[in-house]
Amino acid sequence: MANKLLVALRERKLVAATAESCTGGLVAGAITEVAGSSEIFDRGFVTYSNKAKQDMLGVPEALILAHGAVSEEVARAMAEGALAHSGADLAVSITGIAGPGGGSAAKPVGLVHFALARREAPTEHVERRFGPQSRSDIREGAVRQALEMLLAASTR
Template sequence: MSKHMTYVKAKELLDGARAKALRLATAESCTGGLVAAALTEIPGSSDVFDRGFVTYSNAAKCDMLGVADALLKAHGAVSAEVARAMALGAIEHSLVDVAVAVTGVAGPGGGTPEKPVGLVHFACARRDGGVDHVVRRYGPLSRAEIRAASVTQALDMMIDAVDAAQRRP
């Protein structure tokens, strides 16, 4: 996806959150803050974007988001369970209404037969209830392509979550 389309999606998300007086956060591993960067590139994003957690290591996931070490040991960082825990942790460790989490294998190394390069788990949590999970298998794309596609997926999930969320009183 082009940089222009990412900007358009990010602006749509910010405008939707602003209309409902909702606050946003990100919890990112393999994207390293790129989702937060896409949002904060837009002037006025501070109205709705609260914070971004870049939790690249397992220790950071535990320390910053409260992800249980046992969960990481049982399922690995690249899993639906950890993505959900990251999104919920971002909600619990902030005053936001919607939080997205991204964890995956961006490559070019680090893949295994069970968790190949291009496998990315996403979760989006709403304070008013619900955690959505999506898994993508991007295949043998470059690291940059996997990360760019992941930003698009995360923004799409947040747009859907904002659409489904109740307006903050």
């Protein structure tokens, strides 16, 4: 999928960025695994802590306190922050609970929020509930979802 993304972004002369929490840079890693990705990838932000989300992406502390780090609101702010703090044309963000612990009834393990921000376009949001899977399976599924969102946005 990263190969397809490279081709699509290159054809449209677009550049991407990532803002990752629970995936810890795996999306950026998948993209940069492909030779030539420097043409279409600007940077990746690994913002595992709330403080990193605030410092690196400009996510307001009040937003995190009001909704939690794993929320649609924070995912949107992360994607928009990645776009604002990079030279990219589009940015994807991921924030979730990969487990095995850390979940609750309201926010179970496997809950992941994604957002995609593009210049001069509304920010999109996707919520996925991967269910009772292993930490690595949840993270792998999150990487696929993020790449699919970037690919879809690059073909519009």
